Amino acid sequence: QVQLVQSGAEVKQPGASVKVSCETSGYTFTNYDVIWVRQASGQGLEWMGWMNPESGNTGYARKFQGRVSMTRNISINTAYMELSGLESEDTAVYYCARGPRFLLYGDFWGQGTPVALSS
Amino acid sequence: EIVLTQSPGTLSLSPGERATLSCRASQSISSNYLAWYQQKPGQAPRLLIYGASTTAAGISDRFSGSGSGTDFTLTITRLQPEDFAVYYCQQYGSSPRNFGPGTKVDVK
Numbered sequence A: 001q002v003q004l005v006q007s008g009a010e011v012k013q014p015g016a017s018v019k020v021s022c023e024t025s026g027y028t029f030t031n032y033d034v035i036w037v038r039q040a041s042g043q044g045l046e047w048m049g050w051m052n053p054e055s056g057n058t059g060y061a062r063k064f065q066g067r068v069s070m071t072r073n074i075s076i077n078t079a080y081m082e083l084s085g086l087e088s089e090d091t092a093v094y095y096c097a098r099g100p101r102f103l104l105y106g107d108f109w110g111q112g113t114p115v116a117l118s119s
Numbered sequence B: 001e002i003v004l005t006q007s008p009g010t011l012s013l014s015p016g017e018r019a020t021l022s023c024r025a026s027q028s029i030s031s032n033y034l035a036w037y038q039q040k041p042g043q044a045p046r047l048l049i050y051g052a053s054t055t056a057a058g059i060s061d062r063f064s065g066s067g068s069g070t071d072f073t074l075t076i077t078r079l080q081p082e083d084f085a086v087y088y089c090q091q092y093g094s095s096p097r098n099f100g101p102g103t104k105v106d107v108k
Helices: none
Strands: A003-006 A010-012 A018-025 A032-039 A046-051 A058-060 A068-073 A078-083 A092-100 A113-117 B004-007 B010-013 B019-025 B034-039 B046-050 B063-068 B071-076 B086-091 B103-107
Touching (some): A018 A092, A058 A068, A078 A092, B010 B019, B046 B063
Parallel strands (some): A010 A113
Antiparallel strands (some): A018 A078, B034 B046, B034 B086
């Protein structure tokens, strides 16, 4: 069965970077895109961007350009999202999801990774 | 950038009733690339509908989607206790693939 398992909760200081992993199984990793979405406590879903694991091509929401990087390791079927220059507003749960190629809706989701900032 | 508006913000209904949720786009969505998700507290979103009207695998036939262009609807017939949750629409026809603000369906 399709599964996306994300790395555990993170606590970071302002200005630091965080790298969240998304280990996939149950399907061919390179046949589907990976999307990243975040959700602040009590708030809605916010689109961050996508990555094509086959080509490595990415597309980022304008809000995060210059601060986010989405990469992958094909040998272990894992996608990564790194966000730098963390601010208090980046405190949120970060989700990865599988997206049908070029369609970019999430048909299977990871469990979410909470990221908190603390000085 | 396409902006999605969902209404109502909160829908209070009783089990067994019918829920009708609206998602309106600021401009026409290409190829009706509109998805609906259900999210319960502490859980990841779950895909219900894609392509405006195609039900995702494993989703009850009590959920249906309709609409085109700028106006879309998610209908839930015969509300069950497990259906009380927040519902989001997402357009994936153009960048950025935004989400709507959500509609909370709670128990009346």
